Amino acid sequence: MSRMGKRLLALGALLIGAQAIPVDRTNPPVETEIAAPPVVQAVLERSCYDCHSNKTVWPWYSKVAPVSWLVARDVHEGRHHLNFSTWNQLTTDKQQKAVRAIWKQVSEGEMPMTIYLPLHPSARLSDPDKAALKSWAETMPPAPPGSSDELHEHDDHDK
Numbered sequence: 001m002s003r004m005g006k007r008l009l010a011l012g013a014l015l016i017g018a019q020a021i022p023v024d025r026t027n028p029p030v031e032t033e034i035a036a037p038p039v040v041q042a043v044l045e046r047s048c049y050d051c052h053s054n055k056t057v058w059p060w061y062s063k064v065a066p067v068s069w070l071v072a073r074d075v076h077e078g079r080h081h082l083n084f085s086t087w088n089q090l091t092t093d094k095q096q097k098a099v100r101a102i103w104k105q106v107s108e109g110e111m112p113m114t115i116y117l118p119l120h121p122s123a124r125l126s127d128p129d130k131a132a133l134k135s136w137a138e139t140m141p142p143a144p145p146g147s148s149d150e151l152h153e154h155d156d157h158d159k
Contacts, residue, residue, distance in 0.1 A: 015065070023068045024076070028054045032088035040136045044084060047112050047123040048102075051078030054085035059119070074113070096140040103137030106130060 001009070030053070036044060049055050051074055062071040082098055090098065105111040107130070112123045125133075 021065060021069075023062075023065070023072045025056075025058045025062060025068075025072060027056055028085070030054050030085040032085070034084045034087045037132070037136060039132045043125070043129045043132055047125055047129070049084065050120070050123075051075050051113075051116070052082050052084055054079070054083065061119075074116075099140045100137050103133050106133055 034041070034044065044052075045055075050057055056075050058071075061067050082102075087095065102111070106125060112120075112125070117124055
């Protein structure tokens, strides 16, 4: 067997062996739903829930290593930063802060993640989607001076 053939065989064996590494693709129970206007709720469900809720739809490629590791990591990190299925765990102030942070990340093009969109084109936010999110964020009271609207609300639960 040629050197290239041996390398391809070894690569194939590694890929097959990688499938045996377990990946957590669970959807914990939903504790609550976020109270948002219906148009906003629809946008969140279509564009955000796969990574930021316990209603993740795990696509076929989330079952194939090594991609499965990346998908699971992104979902777990997304839920850690903001989880619409545990919205009830946030104080009213943190909920308002989260809504403002959602709009900030959307307006800056950080969300939905660019890597997510090619395989989930329906998650792409249209101008009306963005307008609905902006309007929703503008209904929140302004952040107190010196506070930050970063999405790290669940950090308190990790202590």
